[in-house]
Amino acid sequence: MPESKSIAQLCKIVKPLLSWYRKNARRLPWRENTDPYRVWVSEIMLQQTRVAAVIPYFLRFMEQLPSVEALANAPWDQLMKLWEGLGYYSRARNLQKAARVICEKYGGIFPDRYEEILSLPGVGPYTAGAVASISFEQPTPAVDGNVLRVISRLLEWDADFSRGAEKKQVAHLLAEIYPEGQCGAFTQALMELGAVVCTPGTAPRCTACPLQEHCCACAHKTQASFPVIPPKKPRKREDKTIFLLHCGDRIAVRQRDAAGLLGGLWEFPNAEGHLDADAAEAWLWGHETKAGKITKIAPKKHIFTHIEWHMDCYLVLCENTSPAFTWVTKGELEEKISLPTAFQKFSGELAL
Numbered sequence: 001m002p003e004s005k006s007i008a009q010l011c012k013i014v015k016p017l018l019s020w021y022r023k024n025a026r027r028l029p030w031r032e033n034t035d036p037y038r039v040w041v042s043e044i045m046l047q048q049t050r051v052a053a054v055i056p057y058f059l060r061f062m063e064q065l066p067s068v069e070a071l072a073n074a075p076w077d078q079l080m081k082l083w084e085g086l087g088y089y090s091r092a093r094n095l096q097k098a099a100r101v102i103c104e105k106y107g108g109i110f111p112d113r114y115e116e117i118l119s120l121p122g123v124g125p126y127t128a129g130a131v132a133s134i135s136f137e138q139p140t141p142a143v144d145g146n147v148l149r150v151i152s153r154l155l156e157w158d159a160d161f162s163r164g165a166e167k168k169q170v171a172h173l174l175a176e177i178y179p180e181g182q183c184g185a186f187t188q189a190l191m192e193l194g195a196v197v198c199t200p201g202t203a204p205r206c207t208a209c210p211l212q213e214h215c216c217a218c219a220h221k222t223q224a225s226f227p228v229i230p231p232k233k234p235r236k237r238e239d240k241t242i243f244l245l246h247c248g249d250r251i252a253v254r255q256r257d258a259a260g261l262l263g264g265l266w267e268f269p270n271a272e273g274h275l276d277a278d279a280a281e282a283w284l285w286g287h288e289t290k291a292g293k294i295t296k297i298a299p300k301k302h303i304f305t306h307i308e309w310h311m312d313c314y315l316v317l318c319e320n321t322s323p324a325f326t327w328v329t330k331g332e333l334e335e336k337i338s339l340p341t342a343f344q345k346f347s348g349e350l351a352l
């Protein structure tokens with residue numbers, strides 16, 4: 001696709017898109033002002049997560065950790081509790097790491113240059129582009145799935161956008177048409193159009209779209225063919241056996257290794273593979289646990305982006321509190337322990 005032709009075509013969308021956004025922007029809590037801390041936290045939360053799900057998390061986060069400094073100094077358990085249920089916990093770890101960098105390197109003031117923002121832990125070109133344009137009025141596109149969908153349909157661009165090089169090309173084209181003094185509004189307008197009008201699947205709302213007369217896919221009724229989606233790799237399957245161990249009013253939990261999936265979070269004790277009754281008893285012995293009654297619970301499945309867990313489960317009434325685990329009350333489990341959703345699926349099975 002010739003670059004000059006694409007830029008000429010994209011230039012035509014700037015005015016109608018901005019005017020549509022001014023009238024139609026949803027009122028969202030992170031749009032109350034352009035404070036880079038709020039924009040950054042919201043953009044990180046919104047990765048892989050729907051707007052409606054993020055709103056209560058964002059409000060709670062801002063109430064408890066209203067500044068970069070508060071985030072940098074937050075106790076680990078408080079941060080994990082604030083993130084509990086949002087998934088992709090490495091995002092929260094990186095937020096705190098980045099907040100510490102901002103405090104140490106920039107005196108607690110959010111950096112305003114794209115390259116500096118991009119160098120923060122957990123910040124990629126999308127987030128850096130969003131913060132630099134929304135908070136600092138720089139012509140730095142933020143190219144996410146919504147934006148790619150809009151651009152690929154407007155230009156009938158059939159590239160594989162899962163590749164970094166193609167995404168960069170979109171960012172490069174968009175940078176050429178960013179309107180001076182309205183960079184933040186333009187970034188948000190493109191995202192908004194992708195989120196509420198140019199929606200995924202076969203039925204974008206073209207009749208409500210301010211860009212209809214400039215859109216190739218709409219003219220040729222090829223909307224459903226863009227963006228081109230490459231076939232997904234199958235997820236890796238992992239089998240596990242979860243143990244809900246009770247002793248009196250206590251439940252056993254343990255903390256996961258800091259590195260890797262769900263690193264540093266809490267979990268119910270568990271073993272790799274699906275253990276039959278004999279193997280489960282042997283595992284309990286190996287963890288210094290004297291079991292009384294053992295009941296098998298219905299299996300459950302949890303899906304991560306690239307992995308899926310197939311979990312069998314035993315509810316075990318124990319005669320001792322093995323030192324292999326941390327023993328907590330149900331109240332402590334609910335209020336202080338950050339238990340990922342994969343394990344929360346079994347919380348309703350606790351016998352307390």
Ligand code: SF4
Nearest residue numbers: 198206209212215218
């Ligand atoms: Fe998307 Fe339709 Fe608008 Fe084209 S006209 S950008 S396909 S909503």
